[in-house]
Amino acid sequence: MRKTFQFRIYPGRKQEVVLTRTLITCRHLYNNSLAERKKQAELNRLKKTFDVFPWGKPEWINKYDQMLDLTATKTSYQKEVFSQVLQDVIKRVDRSFKNFFNGFGYPRFQGRDRYNSFTYPQSGFELEDGKLILSKIGSVRIILHREIEGKIKTCTIKKDIDQWYVSFSCEIEEPVPVEVKTRTGIDVGLIDLITLSNGEKIEPSKFLRVSEDKLRHEQKRLSRKKLRSKNRNKQRIIISKVHRKIRNQRNDFAHQISRMLVDNYDLIKFEDLQIQNMVRNHHLAKSISDAGWYQLMNFTEYKAAYAGKFVEFVNPAGTSQTCICGYPVPKDLSVRVHRCPSCGLVMGRDQVSAKIIEIRPSICTVGTTGINARRGLLNRGSMQRKAPGL
Ligand SMILES: [Zn+2]
Numbered sequence: 001m002r003k004t005f006q007f008r009i010y011p012g013r014k015q016e017v018v019l020t021r022t023l024i025t026c027r028h029l030y031n032n033s034l035a036e037r038k039k040q041a042e043l044n045r046l047k048k049t050f051d052v053f054p055w056g057k058p059e060w061i062n063k064y065d066q067m068l069d070l071t072a073t074k075t076s077y078q079k080e081v082f083s084q085v086l087q088d089v090i091k092r093v094d095r096s097f098k099n100f101f102n103g104f105g106y107p108r109f110q111g112r113d114r115y116n117s118f119t120y121p122q123s124g125f126e127l128e129d130g131k132l133i134l135s136k137i138g139s140v141r142i143i144l145h146r147e148i149e150g151k152i153k154t155c156t157i158k159k160d161i162d163q164w165y166v167s168f169s170c171e172i173e174e175p176v177p178v179e180v181k182t183r184t185g186i187d188v189g190l191i192d193l194i195t196l197s198n199g200e201k202i203e204p205s206k207f208l209r210v211s212e213d214k215l216r217h218e219q220k221r222l223s224r225k226k227l228r229s230k231n232r233n234k235q236r237i238i239i240s241k242v243h244r245k246i247r248n249q250r251n252d253f254a255h256q257i258s259r260m261l262v263d264n265y266d267l268i269k270f271e272d273l274q275i276q277n278m279v280r281n282h283h284l285a286k287s288i289s290d291a292g293w294y295q296l297m298n299f300t301e302y303k304a305a306y307a308g309k310f311v312e313f314v315n316p317a318g319t320s321q322t323c324i325c326g327y328p329v330p331k332d333l334s335v336r337v338h339r340c341p342s343c344g345l346v347m348g349r350d351q352v353s354a355k356i357i358e359i360r361p362s363i364c365t366v367g368t369t370g371i372n373a374r375r376g377l378l379n380r381g382s383m384q385r386k387a388p389g390l
Contacts, residue, residue, distance in 0.1 A: 005170060006168075012140075028077075029089045034096070037097060044059070067090055089118070118156070183268070184198065184261070185197040185270075185354045187350045187354035189353075197351065218242055254299045258300040258303050259303060269313070269360075269362065271319060272314060
């Protein structure tokens with residue numbers, strides 16, 4: 001199985017210019033290859049519609065055609081980029097079409113702010129005491145703050161506003177699945193971040209609130225700046241940095257909780273909520289992104305997979321409207337305490353939900369093997385916002 005290790009890298013000023021140029025070249029290639037595929041798809045559609053004889057059967061351009069084409073017609077810019085990096089760009093276009101056929105969004109052209117990474121898919125990179133040596137770029141300072149496990153397969157360079165990162169995708173050994181001795185159900189609420197079925201509650205970080213206030217403040221300042229002015233641009237960068245800070249804080253928090261869950265439980269159960277649908281519902285969107293539970297589930301899933309432990313999902317219907325004994329106990333959001341007229345149970349509403357989630361039969365298991373199938377589903381929401389291939 002694959003595991004990703006990310007590190008910050010510190011390119012010199014000249015290297016940064018080359019890295020940025022590589023990104024631009026890759027983005028142009030991406031958009032051109034995508035345009036070519038889209039055009040062909042449109043032609044095929046017309047052919048199908050009219051079914052006119054001389055046009056013959058629809059033809060498809062595939063990634064191999066495009067790669068051959070690339071080798072034959074490299075521009076001077078493209079010659080400055082490691083050839084496998086360029087080929088990987090074409091593979092990304094191909095993947096975005098495959099994703100589309102699997103029910104994801106139609107492939108989109110990538111703007112400057114969206115296309116922020118490129119990949120060495122096999123070779124062209126090397127780690128050598130404190131340096132990451134990249135073909136066509138040079139030797140870049142890197143701080144390896146943790147040990148890399150397994151065998152490095154791919155190397156992706158990523159830009160985050162003014163910072164650069166590398167992530168290595170490594171092949172590691174499948175863990176031996178554990179025997180399930182401890183389990184918990186997790187209720188993800190809007191008031192408390194999460195409630196475990198033993199009643200333990202974990203609240204969102206206060207630092208996050210502070211950053212969010214700062215974000216609102218900076219956004220207000222932005223609205224006062226003149227359109228297309230230098231200051232407005234500066235303010236935009238400030239805002240993206242606050243966004244990054246919030247993102248990092250959310251990540252840290254989700255990492256802490258998922259680590260705690262996986263360390264303490266062999267089987268962790270969540271509600272299977274259709275994230276995508278909920279995010280589209282405007283009213284709920286903020287609370288959901290606030291709670292950051294999408295990340296939490298995702299992080300818990302892969303940490304469990306690495307540890308040979310299990311994450312399962314249950315049907316969310318009515319988890320807050322019934323009792324553990326099965327008796328219906330309808331209550332709206334304002335009712336915080338659950339009182340069952342049948343069995344007499346009195347308990348916090350979230351804990352009751354968590355307990356029901358724990359005992360309800362699962363509809364989807366993510367153990368050490370099923371993780372990728374499930375991940376496809378989970379990623380649906382975030383996918384359209386990210387450049388493909390990440
Ligand atoms: Zn009851």
